[in-house]
Amino acid sequence: MRKSIDLIGDIAIIKFHNFYPFLFKKIYAYFFLKKHKEIKTILEKTTDIKGRLRRFKTKFLAGENKRETIHKENYCSFYLNVEETYFSPRLAHERFLTAEEISKEIKQNSKILVMFAGVSPYPIVLAKFLKNKGIKAKIISSELNKKACVYGKKNVLLNKVQNYVEILQGDSRKIKTKEKFDIILMPRPNLKETFIDSILKYGKRxxxxxxxxxxVKEKVLKEVRNKRLKIIYIRKAGDIAPKKWRWLIKMKIL
Ligand SMILES: C[S@@+](CC[C@H](N)C(=O)[O-])C[C@H]1O[C@@H](n2cnc3c(N)ncnc32)[C@H](O)[C@@H]1O
Incomplete structure (x- = not known):
């Protein structure tokens, strides 16, 4: 009947198989809304995630006709617009794992760069972890999408991590900084470009x-092959389609 469903805040985004008529989708949405009282809006996902800003289009099906919501995960809240800003609720566990691991490794006053940060979920989840552990750090959250940065700034205040996170709007490859970061996160877009050269520029030994x-794992390992990068581990970090994986590679600059 439906291919997939994502619940983002109080919005349900449903992808249907192509052959269902619009009226069927409307009726399905109506009953879905009746059954799930916490959901206020049902949208149909009408395109794949596209372009540099990784956005998709939707069609309104039932409830309140809106695209803006507040999503909660990992004891954090994120304002976002489901059509104008990338956000995947499926990455919540991944954000937890990454923040937990970094919070064990990190030293006081470390400098962290989060590239391709979207509405800033990675920087904020990490900042909350560090704040709870009493570890001070400076986290730069870099994102190209202007609207995502507006939400990012709101989210920093909403989650009370303004002493940790600074939002920088612009191309993550061209950040105007002489800073050399201790930790760099690259939750990068699924595009041909790997952005590997940038990390060497912002990092140090x-x-x-x-x-x-x-x-494919072999392809991912090949794209990070560089004599200045030592791979510490590679693990699956969720799927992007049936049997297609996102991988997390932890590396160190030599
Ligand atoms: C896969 S999304 C990840 C977003 C975020 N890290 C998250 O977990 O929700 C990739 C993000 O990279 C942004 N992006 C694409 N190219 C960029 C570039 N050159 N510099 C900065 N951000 C870019 C997109 O707008 C998108 O928000």
Whole structure:
């Protein structure tokens, strides 16, 4: 009947098989809404995630006709617009694992760069972890999408981590900084470009990198092959389609 469903805040986004008529989708949405009292809006996902900003289009099916919501995960809240800003609720566990691991490795006053940060879920989940442990750090949250940065700024205040996170709007490859970071997170878009050269520019000897790669494991290992990068481990970090994986590679700059 339906291919997939994502619950983002109080919005349900449903992807149907193509052959169902619109009226059927409306009726399905109506009953879905009746059954799930916490959901206020049902949208149909009408395109795949596309372009540099990784966005998709939707069609309104039932409830309140809106695209903006607040999503809660890992004791954090995120304002976002489901059509204008990338956000995947499926990455919640991954954000937890990454934040937990970094919070064990990190030293006081470390400098952290989160590239491709979207509405800032990685920086904020990490900042909350560090704040709870009493560890001070400076986290730069870099994102190209102007609207995502507006939400990011709101989210920093909403989660009371303004002493930790600074939002920088612009291309993550061209950040105007002389800073050399201790930790770099790259939850990068699933595009051909790997952005590997940028991490060497922002890092120094000993910098830890958390890099996302997509597809076959061998291909991902090949794209990070560089004599200045030592791979510490590679593990699955969720799927992007049936039997297609996102990988997390932890590396160190030599
Ligand atoms: C896969 S999404 C990850 C978003 C976020 N890390 C999250 O977990 O929700 C990739 C993000 O990279 C952004 N992006 C694409 N190219 C970029 C670039 N050159 N510089 C900065 N951000 C970019 C997109 O707008 C998108 O928000």
């Amino acid at each position: 000993g910098t830890l990198i958390y890099y996302h790669g997509f597809g």
